[in-house]
Amino acid sequence: MRVEPIFQNRTEAGKRLAERVKQLVRDPDALILALPRGGVPVGLELARALNAELDVFLVRKLGLPGEEELAIGAIASGGVRVLNESLIRELQLSPALIDQIAAREEPELKRREALYRQGRPAIAAHGRTVILVDDGLATGASMKAACQAVRVQQPKRLIVAVPVAAQETCWEFQRLADEIVCLATPEPFMAVGIWYEDFEQISDEEVQRMLKEARSLAPQSPGSA
16 A cells, blocks of 8 residues: 655654644743654754753653564653553563563663763653654554653643654543644554655764754753753
8 A cells, every 4th residue: 555655754744743833832931852762853843943942751662572563561761661451461461571571671761861861850841831742653652651751740731742643542642641732643544654755763863963952942941951
């Protein structure tokens, strides 16, 4: 089945998403939290448009061994773990195996946190309008973990914003976030990457560069380093 891409690349998708989000968010203290790596170029465009701070929010998908693209859950900063319970029951996965998969992903979560932050503390989300951003949602496992972890910080308002997503996943986020902003919900969805003409992997170096650029653009809050 041949599909026509909706977006040229993540930057173009971010610009289009920013136009929609600007209509919704008037808060001068909004905070953009992007899921690395693919969410960062999208988040940078939102940060530009809203003159807002940008930070990364670290989440690692828990992939089924041998079928890593099949997410059985995700882990996020702060020790949060979100599991796809129905899929785990269907596959009859043991708690020991799930612990083993999570243990495999935790070092990478910590490595990226250290690499991207370079000793800077995470920007506090408490009492702020937080916009969680990624380049798209298929099952949404990583974003679900992010929502749960950010909620612990008691933001004033939690918005999930993505250029493209599976329709049923969007419906799920209507109860997980205060609002969900999604530009396109094509059917059949299949995968995030097919809706982009250019879906090249983002490098760690590019993430660092984008975060540095965002820090030079946005006014820094007292909770920032």
